[in-house]
Amino acid sequence: MHKSRFCAGIALLALSASGCGLAAASNGKDIVVPAEPTMIDFVDPATVVGLSTATVTDGDSAAGRYVHIKYPVLAGASALNRTLKARAERQLKEFRRATGGDAPILPKPELNVDWQLAAASPDAVGVRLRTGEFLGTSWGNSTRTYWFDPHTGKAAGSTGLLSGRPALERLAALVKEALADRGAQVERNRVTADPDLFDSMAFNRNGDLVVEFDDCEVGRCSLGRVAVAIPAQQVAPLLSELGRHAQQAVRDAARRSAAPEVPSFTPTSSPDAVSTRASGVDCRVRKCVALTFDDGPGPYTGLLLNTLAEHRARATFFTLGGSVSTEPALIRRMSMEGHLVGNHSWSHKDLSKQPSSNVADSLGKTSDAVSEVIGQRPALVRPPYGAVSPQVRDVARQMGCAVVTWDVDSKDESTRDASEIADRVVHAAHPGAIILMHDIHRETVDAVPDILKRLRGNGYTFVTVPELYGPVGMQAGRMYRSGNELPGKQPLT
16 A cells, blocks of 8 residues: 655644845946846745645655655645645645556656645745656656635635636736747647646746746647736726735745845855764764765654754764755754754756756755754765765765765654654664655654664664765765775766
């Protein structure tokens, strides 16, 4: 039986009224270059009080597919939270159906969903879901934006920004007009007043309505993102009350982000991340293991940190860039309490399917996010799913990072039983083991006290990954899966 994992946190009852976005680019002090009108300024999730995240993975490791769906959980927005969860369940079900044949597909099909906040104010909240789907040949990309009205407590799709069917029909006509100069590759006749076609709409900082289309919806699949910005004055008569609130929320956030700020110093480079409490354990003579946790921080990471502190154990956390930006306080706490923060990419896509430029972008953004929070750049990379390619190793080498996988798998993605997870880890542990777990799962966090107690009773010391290798150290671009291996014999590429 397939098992999917839904992990959500309990949020606090508030939304901050602050948001942020990118200022319009300029190439000189007195010359302002207009921003691309279809660019949306997304809210920094760290500024939203009471926001946590939920993660959905496909727990059947034998299914031959990769699934990683992430979406926000917001305080006081239960209708929106239910809508987002239902959407995740539906996407997983449809993806399983599409990849459910007996014959294995290589490379593995993949479903990846991450999110951004199109608005977050006491009057309107917008969540934009970005879906990438790989079915064996190429990636297909789509977006869907949901809206929430805090005044009514109701959630709506993007057409909820409009006042009704006549408004949708008028908007479709305006979009067709705006696409007139896009050339023959865009097929304007495909644009109809179909709500499914207008499922991703948000506002830019000027209040223009940005309409986004999925790959292949209104033209050739090779076109990439196709979007249209309908000017604010044209769209104003078409908006519902929620639409007007959403438009105003984005405009207000743009004004705040444009206000002068107190200058702050940001270092141009940061030192490599290290454990602040490494104790000089000699793992050549001591029985050492490295507990590693992927995909966080999540709703249970704080509880896990409490447990590790209680048992005086250090661990290595391979964090997702998107989650770092959502939970900076947890990342800061990890570092302050002696754990090591590593790089697990931005959104958990299989990097081995990606060109070097995409790999560099995903890993680079994540390193930047971690560095901004703790003042140190990750020196370790764990590619999602442990999928390593020459491009991944080459980019890691250029970034000065070692590549880390594992040799003990807790298989916590496929069980809901904490005792089973603990038994599997304890029985498979050995000196020098790198143990894979996930701090987004409550069952895993519940298993950790038993793991720590039993392994310590067997004479083990818990260290961060680099401590396994002692004075020999770890080399950028090389792959490490166990403290017992001799990585010096591996080719760099």
